[in-house]
Amino acid sequence: MRDEFDEPQMPESVGEASAEAVAPVAAGDAPAAAELAATPSVSMVPDSIRLLNRDFLTDAANLPDASIDLIVADPPYGLGKDYGNDSDMRSGEDFLAWTYEWLDLAIPKLKASGSLYVFCTWQYAPEIFVYLKSKMTMINEIVWDRRVPSMGGTTRRFTSVHDNIGFFAVSKDYYFDLDPVRIPYDAVTKKARSRKLFEGSKWLELGYNPKDVWSVSRLHRQHAERVDHPTQKPLEIVERMVLASCPPGGRVLDPFMGSGTTAVACARHQRDFVGYEINESYCAIARERVSAAAMAAAAPAAAAVIDAAGA
Ligand SMILES: C[S@@+](CC[C@H](N)C(=O)[O-])C[C@H]1O[C@@H](n2cnc3c(N)ncnc32)[C@H](O)[C@@H]1O
Numbered sequence: 094m095r096d097e098f099d100e101p102q103m104p105e106s107v108g109e110a111s112a113e114a115v116a117p118v119a120a121g122d123a124p125a126a127a128e129l130a131a132t133p134s135v136s137m138v139p140d141s142i143r144l145l146n147r148d149f150l151t152d153a154a155n156l157p158d159a160s161i162d163l164i165v166a167d168p169p170y171g172l173g174k175d176y177g178n179d180s181d182m183r184s185g186e187d188f189l190a191w192t193y194e195w196l197d198l199a200i201p202k203l204k205a206s207g208s209l210y211v212f213c214t215w216q217y218a219p220e221i222f223v224y225l226k227s228k229m230t231m232i233n234e235i236v237w238d239r240r241v242p243s244m245g246g247t248t249r250r251f252t253s254v255h256d257n258i259g260f261f262a263v264s265k266d267y268y269f270d271l272d273p274v275r276i277p278y279d280a281v282t283k284k285a286r287s288r289k290l291f292e293g294s295k296w297l298e299l300g301y302n303p304k305d306v307w308s309v310s311r312l313h314r315q316h317a318e319r320v321d322h323p324t325q326k327p328l329e330i331v332e333r334m335v336l337a338s339c340p341p342g343g344r345v346l347d348p349f350m351g352s353g354t355t356a357v358a359c360a361r362h363q364r365d366f367v368g369y370e371i372n373e374s375y376c377a378i379a380r381e382r383v384s385a386a387a388m389a390a391a392a393p394a395a396a397a398v399i400d401a402a403g404a
Contacts, residue, residue, distance in 0.1 A: 144376055149348035170214050209229065210334050213256070213257050222234070235306075240310040275301060331354050342364070345359050361390065
């Protein structure tokens, strides 16, 4: 089934990723930034990031219960996308039964302070949220406005331009840190709000709460971030979830990692990660993306080592 909310698939080729994962770089032997930039095909996936080419539903039993701080789940939506497998060919009751099955496997992996974000569409969000409300505490429904340009669209209903994201927690004592995801005010707005009454307010100095409608452009073909995955999510969205809902050094699970967006967010922000993906070529893309993120993170350390050696 395809519809106006079902983005066209725009494949874009990526280089063949190295399947080889090497140990993380120790500060003492960090390669020079220029050397790293010149060798993009070298895999440098840190040990803290586990990218598993496995089926989450059959492999979940190997993951210890109560070991995860945050689950970011972006499953097939039940809309017939081609992921190189038939995982998105379920619909209706069949899709919902499969959804409840993986949710039942994933939820026990969370710690008592843990939480879950699940991406879905308006067609199935009501049933999925009702099911999750029977197991967890609902914190938010986030609407991702994909900033779809206005170009005709459907004529028998209003054009759908958003994805629904359910945010649920194991208990009311869930971890949540707003500060790293506050949005700073620009100078003009800040000045306009700088009345005596607001002086010294944290929200004015550090920025405001991103609220529950997230307006972030989908990754169109020309986007610098875009790789060869039909439903790759913007890093900006997933980073916000990781920063707000997983403590530094904590552990994130992505049962359907696709091109590895959640893994990249974790590599960039020092969170451990375990992810599952059944399509080997998407795993290769994830390895390449995580390697690039780890190399970018290592580059300043390498520069510092070179500086110290030259001093
Ligand atoms: C919506 S995509 C995830 C996209 C990802 N968030 C990204 O930014 O690239 C869902 C992915 O789940 C994978 N998948 C489907 N069934 C799976 C299963 N049982 N275990 C692991 N991965 C699965 C599909 O191959 C597909 O790549």
